[in-house]
């Protein structure tokens with residue numbers, strides 16, 4: 001595989017999944033490698049149709065925003081008018097039962113500036129995807145194919161072959177498995193048997209038109225309403241404040257999830273019944289709130305959809321021969337609203353490692369990448385799990401609050417590791433995400449607020 005003077009440099013890069021990690025990888029690889037590998041081809045394959053609009057709205061931390069800016073995605077998003085989402089300066093916390101405001105969690109400094117120039121953002125997933133696709137498609141060496149569901153494949157030290165549902169195959173030098181929490185790249189090739197696990201937590205979410213709501217909202221951008229066993233997130237998604245994203249974060253039994261997933265797309269009556277069950281679940285948790293606008297939101301919101309949260313078991317394999325897993329495919333964890341930042345960070349770190357070490361064996365690069373990421377991901381995973389295990393029952397939503405407080409990464413000092421033949425270069429890699437948390441413990445603040453709400457409510 002002689003290539004532009006670098007004997008081991010991959011020329012045909014295949015990416016499975018055109019989600020956040022997949023498109024960020026394509027863009028970062030193209031940006032970092034094009035000058036040293038002029039004949040590079042990056043092909044991205046996604047199993048879904050290009051035009052899926054499901055998924056509601058995602059919260060991007062300041063860290064995620066900074067990475068998206070680095071990749072040119074933020075400026076693309078900012079040109080999308082109402083679809084660009086909204087910047088979030090603060091989350092307002094309310095007690096559902098006491099019906100009172102507990103306080104704002106501000107994500108800006110005293111002058112109203114975001115951390116390192118970036119605030120949080122709430123944006124529709126479909127809009128973020130459109131912005132990422134637009135940037136990727138402008139790159140001459142990137143091609144994105146939809147309707148290409150990976151069903152299997154094989155990897156050897158020499159090359160890697162992917163097999164798709166339509167029977168087609170493709171062969172390349174390097175595969176990045178970015179196909180999310182249920183990754184076929186992981187379960188069929190890299191780490192067979194390592195299937196995703198349900199966390200017990202689900203989002204039941206929908207969008208509401210605020211023009212149908214009689215009572216004005218008492219928050220500016222985003223609010224979290226704390227109940228004893230769950231929380232309700234409400235967030236505008238557009239500058240006109242006409243679209244409200246509503247998500248109930250609740251425990252849902254695995255049995256119900258299985259029933260939900262077993263409903264066929266053509267069984268309209270079963271679908272209708274399940275939607276009514278979702279509505280009932282949300283009403284049971286929040287319908288008795290003493291906050292009138294919450295009752296109105298719950299009353300007037302239709303089409304609740306269930307999004308169970310899955311995780312990938314820790315310490316599973318991340319690579320095999322010429323395949324590396326990135327993003328949720330490698331390390332999906334219980335929600336902390338920072339997972340998208342981790343996915344983009346994975347992409348940027350691996351792309352920089354590859355660009356800085358084009359003549360290094362892939363296996364050595366994968367090991368170096370894992371050395372850089374594994375400990376951090378494990379810590380983040382443990383922290384997420386602890387938060388959810390101990391706090392969901394107190395009705396907190398710690399990830400949302402804490403993660404938007406993340407300050408920006410500081411580039412670490414240049415460092416040098418060992419390669420088979422020469423030291424691996426690792427300059428200007430982003431600092432680990434979880435180390436960027438603000439010293440101000442927002443989590444303990446929300447705990448205190450939650451406790452005081454509980455005490456008030458008896």
Ligand SMILES: Cc1cc2nc3c(=O)[nH]c(=O)nc-3n(C[C@H](O)[C@H](O)[C@H](O)COP(=O)(O)OP(=O)(O)OC[C@H]3O[C@@H](n4cnc5c(N)ncnc54)[C@H](O)[C@@H]3O)c2cc1C
Nearest residue numbers: 017019020021046047059149150179180327328337339340
């Ligand atoms: C309910 C819920 C709410 C969340 N909210 C937030 C939030 O507010 N902020 C945040 O930062 N994170 C949030 N997360 C986590 C975040 O969505 C993920 O961490 C992030 O999307 C991971 O990106 P990814 O590219 O690794 O995976 P994904 O975004 O899941 O992308 C995977 C892609 O692979 C494709 N694919 C899957 N299987 C195949 C196959 N066999 N063949 C080909 N293609 C395939 C899919 O179509 C998809 O496009 C949330 C997660 C859940 C479940």
